[in-house]
Amino acid sequence: MATRKLAWYLFLFPSILLLMSNSYANQPITLKLLATSDVHGHFSGYNYFSKQAEPFGLAHLVPIIQQQRQASDISLLIDNGDLIQGSPLTDMLVANYQASGIVEREPSVAQLLTLMGYDAANLGNHEFNYGLAYLQHAYGGDNFSIPLLSANLTPISTLAKGSLRHKPFHMFSFSPRINGHQQRLKVAVVGVLPPQIMQWDAHHLRDQVEVTDMLTAATQAVAEAQRAGADIIVLAAHSGMPKNSDDGVDSEQGVWQLAQIPAVDAIIFGHQHEIFPGSKVYDQLAHINSQQGTLFGKPSVQPGTQGKYLGVIDLSLTFSDSNWQVVETHSQVIAAAKDPDPKVLEHLTRSHRATETYMQQAIGHSAHDLSLAKARLEPTHALQFIHSAQRWYVERTFANSKVGNKLPQRPLFSAVAPFNAALNEQMYTDNQFTFVPQGVLTLGHIGDLYRYPNTLEVVAVTGVQLKRWLEQSAAALQPSSNNSPWGHIVQDIPSYQFDTFAGFEYQIDVSKPIGERVSASISFAASETYYVATNNYRAQGGGGFAGLDGSQVVFSSPDQIQHILVSYLAYLGESGYRDKLAKNWVIKD
Known part of the structure; x- marks a missing residue:
C-alpha cells in the first residue's frame, strides 16, 4: 500500500510543481505611471502676484509622488510638457539667461527634474516660446540624463540639431522577480506634441525643424517600439480631445485618434488643462469613460495644470507563457499635498529670491487702477492700456517699415483678451482677478496684466472675417437669468477666448442668436479690409477665430507683447499712462 501511495505522489508531483509555478507566475505586479502636465513654471507653491503661498506646484506633488512610488513594484514619473513657461519664476529664468554679463545663472529646470526623480519628459508647445537655444539650456543640454521625447519633431538646421536631443520614444528595462526569478520587462514611452507649434512659434522654428501630424508619427514610433521588444507601450501626448463634441478628429487635440492605435496600453495627455478622469467635457465622444478614466478601454489621465494634481495609472501585470499581460488597470488624479517638500523648496531658494527682485523692478507709472475685474462685461483701463501699446507699436514699427509702406493704407484695430478676469460675483468678491493699483508699475505688474510670452502680429481681415471674429467672442456671453451683469x-468659455477690440465702437446684443449679436460703427462688408494687431497665438489660428491660420499675417514682430508694454511705458515717460477710458463697446440685453 505504501508503495502505491508513493507512486501516486510521484505521479502527481510534477503537476503540483506546475500548478505552484503558474500560481506564482500569475501573481501580479504593479506598474505605476505617474504624470504631471502643463505645470507652467509652478514649482514652489508661491503666488508672486498675490505674494501668498498656494497649495500646489511641483513641491506639493513630491509627497504624493513618494507615497505612490512606495505602493508600487515599479514606477515611472513622466512630465508631459509645457513646463518651462508660464510663471514669474520662469520669466526670471529666461530674463537672466538672455541678459548679457550674467556669470552665475539660476538653477535650471533640468536640475529640478533630476532632484524630483523624473524618468522622462515629453515636449509641449510652450517649450518653444523662447527659442531652441533656451530650450536646450532649460533642459540641461548634454548633461541632462532624463530622456526628452517627441516623435513628430525633427530638427533640420544646424542650430536645431545642436539644441534638440529628444527621441521618438525611450525604452525602460526592468527586472522584477517572478516565482523567484527575474523576468525582463520593457516599457516604452512615446511622446508627441501639436504640429501647430510651427504656426504659434514660427519665428523660432521656421527653417529649423519639421513637424508631422501626431497620428502618423505616433503610429510609426509605436511600431518601432514593438520591434525593439516593448512589452508595455505608454503614449505621452501633449494634446487633448475636442470638447463637447461627438467629432473626435482634430489635428491639435488628437488624442481621440491616438487612443485607437492598437498597441498602446496607457495614455497620458494634456494641453487643455482639464482633469481626467473627472471632467465631463469629453462625454459626447464615443468610447470615452470619464468616470473610470479610459479611452477606448485604455487607462488614461490628464492631470490638469500648475501642479495641482498628479495623474496616476496603475497597471497590474502578470507573466505567463513568456509574455506580460495587463490584467487590471486603474486611473485617477490625486490633489497636491497641503505641505510642500522641504528639499524642493531649498533647491528653489535662490530662484525664489531672484524672482522677487525681478518682480519689483519699476518700469513706469499709471494714473489709473488697471483692473481686469469686469473685463468680461465692459471696457477697462487695463485692456485699453494694452490696446494702446499694441497700436502704438504697430504704427511706429510696421506702418513706417518697408513692408508697411508697400501695403495699402487701412484702418488699424487691436484685439486683446482679459486673461485673468472675474467670471462671477464670488470671484469678484474674493478678488480673484488681476488688479494693479494706480502708481508705480513694476515688471511684476506687467506679467500680471499680460501672462503669456506672445509676440505681436498684424493680420489683414475682411469685414466679413472681422464680424466672425467679433461674433465668436460674443458667444462667451449670454442673456442674464438673474438680472445680474x-x-x-458663460463661465465654461475661458477669458482668453473673449477678445475685446479697440479702434471702433460696437454693441453686443445677447438677446439675439449667436452669430447675429454684433453691430458696429464700421462696415462688415466683404469688400472692406482692416488691419488688426493681435498676438501670434490668435493670428496663427489659436482658438479657431475667423478662419485665421497665419496666411492673413502681414507683419510679425520679434518682440513679446510684455516687452512692448514696457517700451510703451518708457515712451510715455514720467507722466505715464493717463488716457481717458473709451467706452467703445457695450452689452445689450
Missing part, C-alpha cells in the same frame, strides 16, 4: 458670462 455677472449672469452674462
